Structure formats: structure tokens, C-alpha cells
Amino acid sequence: xxxITQSPKYLFRKEGQNVTLSCEQNLNHDAMYWYRQDPGQGLxxxxxxxxxxxxxxxxxxxxxxxxxxxxxxxxLTVTSAQKNPTAFYLCASSIRAxxxxxxxxxxxxxxxxxxx
Amino acid sequence: xxxxxxxxxxxxxxxxRISILNCDYTNSMFDYFLWYKKYPAEGPxxxxxxxxxxxxxxxxxxxxxxxKSAKHLSLxxxxxxxxxxxxxxCAASARGRAxxxxxxxxxxxxxxxxxxxx
Numbered sequence: 001x002x003x004i005t006q007s008p009k010y011l012f013r014k015e016g017q018n019v020t021l022s023c024e025q026n027l028n029h030d031a032m033y034w035y036r037q038d039p040g041q042g043l044x045x046x047x048x049x050x051x052x053x054x055x056x057x058x059x060x061x062x063x064x065x066x067x068x069x070x071x072x073x074x075x076l077t078v079t080s081a082q083k084n085p086t087a088f089y090l091c092a093s094s095i096r097a098x099x100x101x102x103x104x105x106x107x108x109x110x111x112x113x114x115x116x
Numbered sequence: 117x118x119x120x121x122x123x124x125x126x127x128x129x130x131x132x133r134i135s136i137l138n139c140d141y142t143n144s145m146f147d148y149f150l151w152y153k154k155y156p157a158e159g160p161x162x163x164x165x166x167x168x169x170x171x172x173x174x175x176x177x178x179x180x181x182x183x184k185s186a187k188h189l190s191l192x193x194x195x196x197x198x199x200x201x202x203x204x205x206c207a208a209s210a211r212g213r214a215x216x217x218x219x220x221x222x223x224x225x226x227x228x229x230x231x232x233x234x
Contacts, residue, residue, distance in 0.1 A: 004159070035224075042120065042205060042224030043160075058221070090159050101167060104150055105222065107159030 002027045004108035006091050011113045013078070013085065021076045021111045023091035031097040032074035033105060036060065037088040046089075049074055050097035078113065088112050119143045120208050122225035129232050135193040137228050139206035142187065146208040150222070151180060151191045154203045163204075164191070196232045203227045 004025045013019045025032065031050050035043040045058030049068040063082025068074050074093075078085045089112075092105040121140045129135045137151075147168035152160035166173040166180045166189070173180050179192045193200055207222040 006159075009157075040125070040226060042122075042207075042226045043222075044224075045221060048221070092159075101148070101165065104162040104165060106162070107152075109157070109159045112157075 004091055004093055004106060006089075006108035006111050008111060009109070011111055012116050013113060014116050016080045018077055018079050019113065021078070021089055021091075021113070023074045023076065023108060024072055025074075025091075025093045025106075025108075026072060027093055027095075027106065028071070029093035029095050029106075030071070031094045032068065033092040033094075034058075034064070034066065034074070034076045035090045035092065037090060037110075043090060046076065048097070085113055086115050118226075119146075120206060120223050120225040122204075122206060122228045124228050125226070126229040126231070129196045129230065131198055131232055131234050132195045135191075135196045135200065135230055135232065137191040137193075137204050137206075137230065139189045139191075139225050140187060141189075141208050143208070143210065143223075144187070145210035146223075148209045149180070149182060149189050150207045150209075151178075152205045152207060153200075154205060154227070160205060193230075196230075198232045198234050201230055201232050203229050 007022045033048040034046040037043050044060050047066040049055040055066050065077045090110045091108045094105045095103045150165040151163040153163050154160040164175050164178045164180050166182050182189045205227045206225045
């Protein structure tokens with residue numbers, strides 16, 4: 001059963017620590033995305049990757065880093081430079097980057113990050 | 117700069133009636149629009165989309181209408197069911213050049229909480 005798996009579901013970080021959120025997909029999609037959702041706001045794009053070994057900054061990339069060493073995996077690291085990391089983080093994938101009708105982005109179930 | 121806006125934070129509807137969720141956008145380059153549905157603690161799931169060459173797209177109980185001159189789209193759910201209770205996000209995309217920084221990027225609205233009462 002194909003899908004996107006995000007782990008962990010809940011994550012707590014101490015101030016000054018880096019944490020890494022996992023995102024794995026078995027949909028054979030080329031493109032992957034990381035979004036952040038804050039209360040009362042829409043999803044905002046952090047980073048995206050169109051293909052393995054490639055990634056681009058989104059609208060709010062400061063304080064975050066990513067890697068795309070494998071097609072299936074797109075981990076997100078929230079660094080200590082991110083001053084307001086408490087949020088709900090969503091990973092998504094699509095068959096390829098760009099608008100493809102009837103091939104929308106599919107989302108994982110998210111990771112909720114909180115600061116201790 | 118909120119390029120996609122859902123001005124109604126919440127909507128309450130009786131079961132069996134029509135639900136109408138609205139979305140406005142400001143960027144005239146947007147040419148593909150989507151609606152996603154989201155339950156608490158889950159990721160959004162795709163509902164329906166529409167290209168700017170159309171003004172209506174229908175899929176079962178869900179119909180999306182696009183008014184390009186008004187830069188407005190709406191999602192109609194008929195008849196509404198209690199299981200439709202969720203947060204609904206509209207999203208928009210502008211076709212860009214391959215490899216460009218905005219290529220395929222989705223811009224989301226803030227979401228509308230729909231509650232369907234039995």
C-alpha cells in the first residue's frame with residue numbers, strides 16, 4: 001500500500017538542539033516537499049526537491065536544512081537557528097515537480113514539533 | 117502578502133444541505149487550483165482541482181467553480197454529510213519554467229473549518 005510515512009508523530013526539542021524529521025515515500029515520486037502549518041495559517045513551503053540530489057528553498061527556508069540522497073527519502077533538519085520551530089510539519093510528494101493535472105501532491109500525516 | 121485567502125474561518129451546515137466554501141486569489145499568474153480536506157492530526161487529502169481553462173469541475177458531491185475575472189473560486193458540497201466535517205484548504209499554482217524556484221509551487225489559503233451537523 002503506497003504512501004508517505006512521517007516519523008515521529010510528536011517530537012520535542014530542547015532549545016539550542018537540532019532535530020531531524022523523517023519523511024519516506026514508496027510512491028516512486030520524483031518530487032518531494034516540506035511544509036509548515038501554524039494555527040490559523042495555511043501551509044507554507046520550506047524546501048522542495050524535484051529529483052534526487054537536488055533541492056530548492058521555499059518561502060521560509062531560514063533555520064532549516066534538507067537532503068535528498070535517495071528518491072524515497074527527504075529528511076528535514078530543524079536547526080537551532082530556527083527561532084520559532086513549534087509547528088506542525090507536513091511532507092508531501094508528487095509524481096514530478098510542476099503542475100500535472102490529476103496528479104496532485106500527496107501528504108503524510110505530519111510531525112508536531114514542540115519546544116521544551 | 118497573502119496571495120490566496122479564505123476569508124471565512126468556519127462554516128456550519130445542516131446535514132443534507134449545501135456547503136459552499138470560498139477562496140479568493142490575487143496573483144493573476146495562478147492557473148491551476150486545488151481543494152484539499154484535512155482532519156485533525158492527519159495530512160491533507162486531495163479533493164478536486166480545476167484548470168484555468170475551465171469554469172467548473174464536478175466529481176460526485178463536490179463541484180469547484182472558478183471565476184477568473186473575479187479571481188474567485190468556490191467548492192460546493194451537495195448534499196453535505198457529517199463525515200465532511202474537516203478543514204478545507206484551497207491552493208493555487210502558477211505554471212513556471214522547469215527548474216525554476218516557483219515551478220509547481222502550491223500557495224495555500226488559511227483554511228475553513230466546516231462542521232456538518234446531523
